[in-house]
Amino acid sequence: MFTQQSSKFIFARPLLILFVLGAILAGVAELPYGGWIQIPVLALIWWQLEASHSQKLSFHFVQGLIFGLGYFVVGLWWLYISLHDVGGMNPILSVTAVLLLSAYMALYFSLASLAIPLFKKSKWSGLLLAASWVIIEFLRGYIFTGFPWMGLAESQVNGPFAPIAPYLGGLGCTFMMVFVSWQILRLKNVFYSSIFSLILASLLTALLSQWQFTQPTGKPMAIQLIQGNFAQSLIFQPAGIQKQIEFYNNAMLETNAELIVSPETAFPWPEPNLPSGLIANLQRFSNQTGSNLLFGAIGRDASKEDGREYSNRAIGLSPDSPPYYYDKNHLVPFGEFIPPGFRWFINAFSVPLSDFARGGNNQANFTIARKNQAPIYAAITICYEDVFGGELASRLRNSPEPTNLLINLTNLAWFGQSQAPTQQLRLSQLRSLETGLPALRATNTGITSVVGPDGKLMQALPEFTQASLSARVQAYAGKTPYVIWGNFPILSISCLLLIWGLIRYRRF
Incomplete structure (x- = not known):
């Protein structure tokens, strides 16, 4: 009996941690510098997802689902107000609807998170995880008319990667957030390589912030x-x-x-x-x-x-x-x-x-x-x-x-x-x-x-x-370049990275 209970606890504890970390990730987005704070929180989430010793993709899928559920329940709880307080819907049905929508949104996070076990042994795992996240976030904003609310990108209006938006849009900001947070995680294993990647990302962001593509026209309007x-x-x-x-x-x-x-x-x-x-x-x-x-x-x-x-x-x-x-x-x-x-x-x-x-x-x-x-x-x-x-x-x-x-x-x-x-x-x-x-x-x-x-x-x-x-x-x-090209550049880069990563995964 003791062994079974211990086994259940060992299984449940990482899921609880992931749920809490997902909730924290959503909560800190509301803070003045939420876009900065989310990056180390993401690194903690990647650490928890990577720490699993299970080789089964199904378990990794469940981990990503729980992380996403914590994130969206906190981020979308206000739907209860429209359903129950304004719409007069039964409380149980209102709570169920919020949970179901959160679970559906969490499915996308769980799919993107599968890049961690799939490419765990690759030295390009950070790029592949970022590419996976971009593709999944794009699909979340497209399937069934789309619901991209509570993406990672919007926090970057108060974060370090705002200068990426005029070039690659919100998905470009998402790519950089995931990549940089992964490099923070990898500091413990490949310190110099990760430091180089972080410096390169910082220099690229600073360089891109030097250009402005729109100019004032006419006099200010009342x-x-x-x-x-x-x-x-x-x-x-x-x-x-x-x-x-x-x-x-x-x-x-x-x-x-x-x-x-x-x-x-x-x-x-x-x-x-x-x-x-x-x-x-x-x-x-x-x-x-x-x-x-x-x-x-x-x-x-x-x-x-x-x-x-x-x-x-x-x-x-x-x-x-x-x-x-x-x-x-x-x-x-x-x-x-x-x-x-x-x-x-x-x-x-x-x-x-x-x-x-x-x-x-x-x-x-x-x-x-x-x-x-x-x-x-x-x-x-x-x-x-x-x-x-x-x-x-x-x-x-x-x-x-x-x-x-x-x-x-x-x-x-x-x-x-x-x-x-x-x-x-x-x-x-x-x-x-x-x-x-x-x-x-x-x-x-x-x-x-x-x-x-x-x-x-x-x-x-x-x-x-x-x-x-x-x-x-x-x-x-x-x-801006984003208006001219839309999501085509960042989606193309992400697709090519994933195709290359999957080819290498099958080979090895």
């Missing part, structure tokens, strides 16, 4: 970002809808900034059914003051053949111009479209959810008119569309006009007082790093903010306050 701070439950009540519409309408009419932005679904009602004359009055205001307005609403197109006539829409109004429309393209599963076979899951909510139509892949930029100056072109994203760096780079690359500014409209009231707003802010900062463009974030409950072209947070409103952010923002012009 902007106003409006944060209404309306509880999500209000938009399911007629009185709450009316109150929210009146607030955002009045707030936009009370300023004459060159650009006035309200968040996603600021008007939480189908556009044709909004109060009579509301849009026309806002257009007259734009014509008279020269202000450009951008706000969220529910679009409606009854001609859709698939029955999905509604869309998550941004509406732009510029002086003496027809309205601009941007319909969200990358929809949220369950929240904005219902995957086949999951209608029962949606029925468990006590609030109405939508099955929206998708907007096109390459919709036009919003043209911001300026008096006696060239217009500014802004790429619009709604909600978590700014999570997908490759998609945004593709839009900018294929746009017929230059892009000078990024604007994200979002509503994170679904997730209450959690780390979800700071996580999405870091993702927006990463998008600015990748593209070399400033970003504006207009949110309902926070974090409404201005991000510089270098990914630095310039101004922000406190969360859960009803306020407006006034700022002067400098537009930029130009394209």
Whole structure:
């Protein structure tokens, strides 16, 4: 009996350690220098994964799964708020849903971690592990429409490898994080080789930080970002809808900034059914003051053949111009479209959810008119569309006009007082790093903010306050290598490394 219990403990202890280390890795991302702190934590995780004496890949797979589960449970726990607190879902079902999603995300980490036992004897194991992680992270952001939230890359807006983003994007940052953390682990065995690799990585990062690919264009622009701070439950009540519409309408009419932005679904009602004359009055205001307005609403197109006539829409109004429309393209599963076979899951909510139509892949930029100056072109994203760096780079690359500014409209009231707003802010900062463009974030409950072209947070409103952010923002012009090439270079490098590694593995 003692022997069996001891055996179970010996088996369970490393799994518990990995779960805790995964949770710590997710937690430290929220700290001011989280991108630096995560690197030694990753080294500890690699040490624990490598320490296993089991030769079975299945055991290594389980280890990676437990590490990933700890990471995603801590990083995505806020989904419970939207499911239970806002959606009214049964607590047990809500917890189960968060655990299942975390376990699914952890599968990708476990697959990437298999590179450790596969290439354990190779002196190139650090490069092969980094390549494996890049490929798996790319797939995580692509399969089943993708969910790349809580990747390693976004912490690098506060970390050492931010200069990699304009060249190789977030996946390039991920590659460097994994490689360098592995070299820290290998210091105990191959000290000089690892030191050389660490110095080389540092010099490369410092060298790449010397170039800037976008430049200021035009004069700084006066902007106003409006944060209404309306509880999500209000938009399911007629009185709450009316109150929210009146607030955002009045707030936009009370300023004459060159650009006035309200968040996603600021008007939480189908556009044709909004109060009579509301849009026309806002257009007259734009014509008279020269202000450009951008706000969220529910679009409606009854001609859709698939029955999905509604869309998550941004509406732009510029002086003496027809309205601009941007319909969200990358929809949220369950929240904005219902995957086949999951209608029962949606029925468990006590609030109405939508099955929206998708907007096109390459919709036009919003043209911001300026008096006696060239217009500014802004790429619009709604909600978590700014999570997908490759998609945004593709839009900018294929746009017929230059892009000078990024604007994200979002509503994170679904997730209450959690780390979800700071996580999405870091993702927006990463998008600015990748593209070399400033970003504006207009949110309902926070974090409404201005991000510089270098990914630095310039101004922000406190969360859960009803306020407006006034700022002067400098537009930029130009394209970074990442915008021009997208993920092709880092994916090509990673694939070639893995193919070479697997060929050597089979040979030996």
